[in-house]
Amino acid sequence: MTDTKVYLLDGGTLVIDGFHAFWNRGPAGELRFPCYAVLIEHKDGRYIFDTGYDHAHVMRVLPFEKPLQTPEQTIPGALAKIGLKPTDINYVINSHYHFDHCGGNKHLSKACTVCHAKELEASTKHQPFEHLGYSDMTFAPQLAKQAGKALPPDEPALDMYTPKFETITGDQEIAKGLWLLETPGHTAGHYSLMVELKNRRPMLFTADACYSQKNMDMNCISSFHLDPTASLKSMHRLKALAEKHNAELFYSHDPDSFPNYVKAPGYYS
Amino acid sequence: MTDTKVYLLDGGTLVIDGFHAFWNRGPAGELRFPCYAVLIEHKDGRYIFDTGYDHAHVMRVLPFEKPLQTPEQTIPGALAKIGLKPTDINYVINSHYHFDHCGGNKHLSKACTVCHAKELEASTKHQPFEHLGYSDMTFAPQLAKQAGKALPPDEPALDMYTPKFETITGDQEIAKGLWLLETPGHTAGHYSLMVELKNRRPMLFTADACYSQKNMDMNCISSFHLDPTASLKSMHRLKALAEKHNAELFYSHDPDSFPNYVKAPGYYS
Numbered sequence: 001m002t003d004t005k006v007y008l009l010d011g012g013t014l015v016i017d018g019f020h021a022f023w024n025r026g027p028a029g030e031l032r033f034p035c036y037a038v039l040i041e042h043k044d045g046r047y048i049f050d051t052g053y054d055h056a057h058v059m060r061v062l063p064f065e066k067p068l069q070t071p072e073q074t075i076p077g078a079l080a081k082i083g084l085k086p087t088d089i090n091y092v093i094n095s096h097y098h099f100d101h102c103g104g105n106k107h108l109s110k111a112c113t114v115c116h117a118k119e120l121e122a123s124t125k126h127q128p129f130e131h132l133g134y135s136d137m138t139f140a141p142q143l144a145k146q147a148g149k150a151l152p153p154d155e156p157a158l159d160m161y162t163p164k165f166e167t168i169t170g171d172q173e174i175a176k177g178l179w180l181l182e183t184p185g186h187t188a189g190h191y192s193l194m195v196e197l198k199n200r201r202p203m204l205f206t207a208d209a210c211y212s213q214k215n216m217d218m219n220c221i222s223s224f225h226l227d228p229t230a231s232l233k234s235m236h237r238l239k240a241l242a243e244k245h246n247a248e249l250f251y252s253h254d255p256d257s258f259p260n261y262v263k264a265p266g267y268y269s
Numbered sequence: 270m271t272d273t274k275v276y277l278l279d280g281g282t283l284v285i286d287g288f289h290a291f292w293n294r295g296p297a298g299e300l301r302f303p304c305y306a307v308l309i310e311h312k313d314g315r316y317i318f319d320t321g322y323d324h325a326h327v328m329r330v331l332p333f334e335k336p337l338q339t340p341e342q343t344i345p346g347a348l349a350k351i352g353l354k355p356t357d358i359n360y361v362i363n364s365h366y367h368f369d370h371c372g373g374n375k376h377l378s379k380a381c382t383v384c385h386a387k388e389l390e391a392s393t394k395h396q397p398f399e400h401l402g403y404s405d406m407t408f409a410p411q412l413a414k415q416a417g418k419a420l421p422p423d424e425p426a427l428d429m430y431t432p433k434f435e436t437i438t439g440d441q442e443i444a445k446g447l448w449l450l451e452t453p454g455h456t457a458g459h460y461s462l463m464v465e466l467k468n469r470r471p472m473l474f475t476a477d478a479c480y481s482q483k484n485m486d487m488n489c490i491s492s493f494h495l496d497p498t499a500s501l502k503s504m505h506r507l508k509a510l511a512e513k514h515n516a517e518l519f520y521s522h523d524p525d526s527f528p529n530y531v532k533a534p535g536y537y538s
Contacts, residue, residue, distance in 0.1 A: 017297055019288040023398065024492055028286055028297060127498055128488055129292065219397055223293055223492060229396055 003198045004177060007039040007264040008250075009078035011052030012069030014100060021211060021253075023223040032066075033212075033253040035100050037075065038205055039082075039264070040195060044175045045090030048111070049193050049205060050252075051075050051104030057136045057152065058099070075104030082265045086110075092163075093180065095207030095252075096187040097123040098133040098224075105139035109161055113139070114174060116182070117167035119189030124149060126188070126226075133187070133224060139163065183209035183238060185231025186224065192238060194247055199269055202247035209234045212254035272467045273446060276308040276533040277519075278347035280321030281338030283369060290480060290522075292492040301335075302481075302522040304369050306344065307474055308351075308533070309464060313444045314359030317380070318462050318474060319521075320344050320373030326405045326421065327368070344373030351534045355379075361432075362449065364476030364521075365456040366392040367402040367493075374408035378430055382408070383443060385451070386436035388458030393418060395457070395495075402456070402493060408432065452478035452507060454500025455493065461507060463516055468538055471516035478503045481523035 013034050018026040021033070038049040052075065058067040071077045076086050086107040094102050094115045105113065123134050124147035137144035137151060141158045144151050151158060169189075172180045177196035184190050186208045193205040209231070211222050216239060221231045242249050251257055262268060282303050287295040290302070307318040321344065327336040340346045345355050355376040363371050363384045374382065392403050393416035406413035406420060410427045413420050420427060438458075441449045446465035453459050455477045462474040478500070480491050485508060490500045511518050520526055531537060 017288055017295070019286055019297070019492070020293060024289060024401075026286070028288070127501065129490070129497060129501065132293075221398070223288070226498070227496065228398060229495070232396065232398065 002041065002043055003269055004043070004195065005041040006195055006197065006203060006268040007041070007082060007266075008261050009037040009039055009052075009075070010073050010263050011035040011037055011078070011104075012055070012067060012073040014053065014058070015064075015066040020223040022215065022218060022220045023225070023228070025218065025220050031255070032068075033255045034258040035253065036258070036263075037078065037104065038193070039079075040178065042175055042178065046084070046088060047091045047093060047175070047178065048075075048089050048108065049093045050095050050101040050207065051092065051108070053100040054103035054106075054136060054138065057103055057138070060152070061135045062099070062132060075107045078264060093174070093191070093193065094119070094139070095192065095205075096190045097139065098187065098208065099136035101207065102139040103136050105163070106155075106158060106161055109163075111163070112166055113163045114166045114168065114180075116189030116191055117169050118184075119187060119191075120165060120167050122188040130187070130226065140165075181237075181241060183207070183234035185209070185227045185229070185234045186222070187226055190234070194241070194245065197269055202245050203250055203268060204238065204242050204245070204247040205250045205252070206238050207252050210238055210249070210251055212251045213249075213257055214254075215251075216249070271310065271312055272538050273312070273464065274310040275464055275466065275472060275537040276310070276351060276535075277530050278306040278308055278321075278344070279342050279532050280304040280306055280347070280373075281324070281336060281342040283322065283327065284333075284335040289492040291484065291487060291489045292494070292497070294487065294489050300524070301337075302524045303527040304522065305527070305532075306347065306373065307462070308348075309447065311444055311447065315353070315357060316360045316362060316444070316447065317344075317358050317377065318362045319364050319370040319476060320361065320377065322369040323372035323375075323405060323407065326372055326407070329421070330404045331368070331401060344376045347533060362443070362460070362462065363388070363408070364461065364474075365459045366408065367456065367477065368405035370476065371408040372405050374432070375424075375427060375430055378432075380432070382432045382434045383449075384434065384436060385458030385460055386438050387453075388456060388460075389434060389436050391457040399456070399495065409434070450506075450510060452476070452503035454478070454496045454498070454503045455491070456495055459503070463510070463514065466538055471514050472519055472537060473507065473511050473514070473516040474519045474521075475507050476521050479507055479518070479520055481520045482518075482526055483523075484520075485518070
């Protein structure tokens with residue numbers, strides 16, 4: 001048995017407005033922030049938690065988010081840096097199905113996909129104001145077709161991609177020391193992830209239940225949300241979980257914290 | 270019996286960002302919009318629907334909204350233009366208790382105050398992100414004191430002001446041809462108002478369930494909301510009500526439509 005290792009796979013950056021990052025508080029103005037995937041090498045297999053955005057998708061659908069992503073910051077490129085191929089991944093876990101968290105799923109063609117049941121439903125059945133968030137359906141081509149949602153015309157490989165989903169609800173220890181914790185509000189079925197490690201404090205990946213330390217400090221959620229009351233409650237839950245488990249919070253889109261995180265090929269264990 | 274007359278009392282302007290007016294859509298940038306009160310001369314008495322903002326309050330608590338308000342745009346000044354005093358008003362109806370809809374209540378010291386039961390509760394018991402919205406508690410000094418909420422230190426007259434509240438729920442015809450219609454989402458207990466008149470189509474005052482024609486056309490609510498799903502549903506309800514009753518929609522904060530509205534001393538009847 002190998003001890004669990006956690007790699008952060010840098011996925012490039014996007015731009016949103018300060019009024020998006022800090023709902024109704026701002027300040028206004030362009031804010032560039034990081035996106036990343038989390039690779040967990042576990043005795044039961046290789047898990048990836050979220051897969052960042054697809055550059056071509058953002059340029060096509062949300063070019064105003066000004067994506068900056070090198071080949072090394074794609075899922076295949078980032079895995080190659082640590083000697084892995086996309087087909088080496090056994091499980092994809094998606095915190096939620098916004099485009100900047102599932103854009104690399106399509107590369108992980110051998111993986112079983114794990115997510116909250118409500119989130120998979122929301123990916124094709126959601127509020128009008130969630131349209132852009134759920135705009136990249138390449139993680140589930142069959143669902144997209146059934147729902148009449150657009151797929152990119154120039155990716156014939158998607159026709160071959162038929163991922164298997166395992167939907168769950170509630171808090172779940174999906175493998176020894178890997179905890180999915182319900183944090184809804186940003187979306188209908190959002191999950192955060194806690195990873196217990198041998199040599200250090202647990203890592204608690206907030207995903208979009210809290211973009212950054214500054215959001216936590218300001219007690220301010222992001223402007224992208226389905227239910228702000230639930231979203232704020234989930235942020236408070238993360239704070240309480242971190243205290244209870246002496247876990248370290250890793251934020252999803254934090255331009256201040258991200259430079260201090262260990263990125264692949266380095267890892268936490 | 271006199272026919273019902275409706276006066277729009279110009280209350281000055283405020284500034285918000287385009288990302289506040291059009292949630293997550295924008296475009297970004299300062300947007301100056303109007304605020305106004307609606308005076309209804311009815312055979313049962315004089316009603317005012319919403320009372321605009323208090324300039325001193327905005328300068329003290331939200332100066333970044335850059336209020337522009339002349340003496341004629343205060344409630345006393347606007348009433349004087351049509352030969353009325355604040356004490357001539359019998360009823361105040363508040364769509365909701367955000368500062369820019371209740372700032373003039375304190376002048377209407379003889380009026381009975383009508384609002385949704387949930388809204389009065391929310392004015393002192395609300396989500397943290399609603400704090401600035403509910404920052405002007407001068408409409409209910411006693412409630413403010415009970416809840417430990419701040420009142421301006423320089424208005425001793427408030428000590429004498431003890432308004433009587435009549436809270437209601439559901440859709441209600443509060444007087445012949447005056448309909449309060451539930452449109453929650455922007456806040457917990459939001460009401461819109463429809464007024465039936467003898468010589469023209471009914472007037473349907475959206476209040477903040479829809480800031481402007483552009484919000485309706487874009488199917489986009491404002492960024493200030495408690496529940497965006499309910500808010501969007503309420504906007505759709507207003508559209509359906511307007512069609513059903515052949516009513517004309519009057520938006521709360523529409524810089525494009527407001528110049529075309531008849532303002533006091535002119536009136537609709």
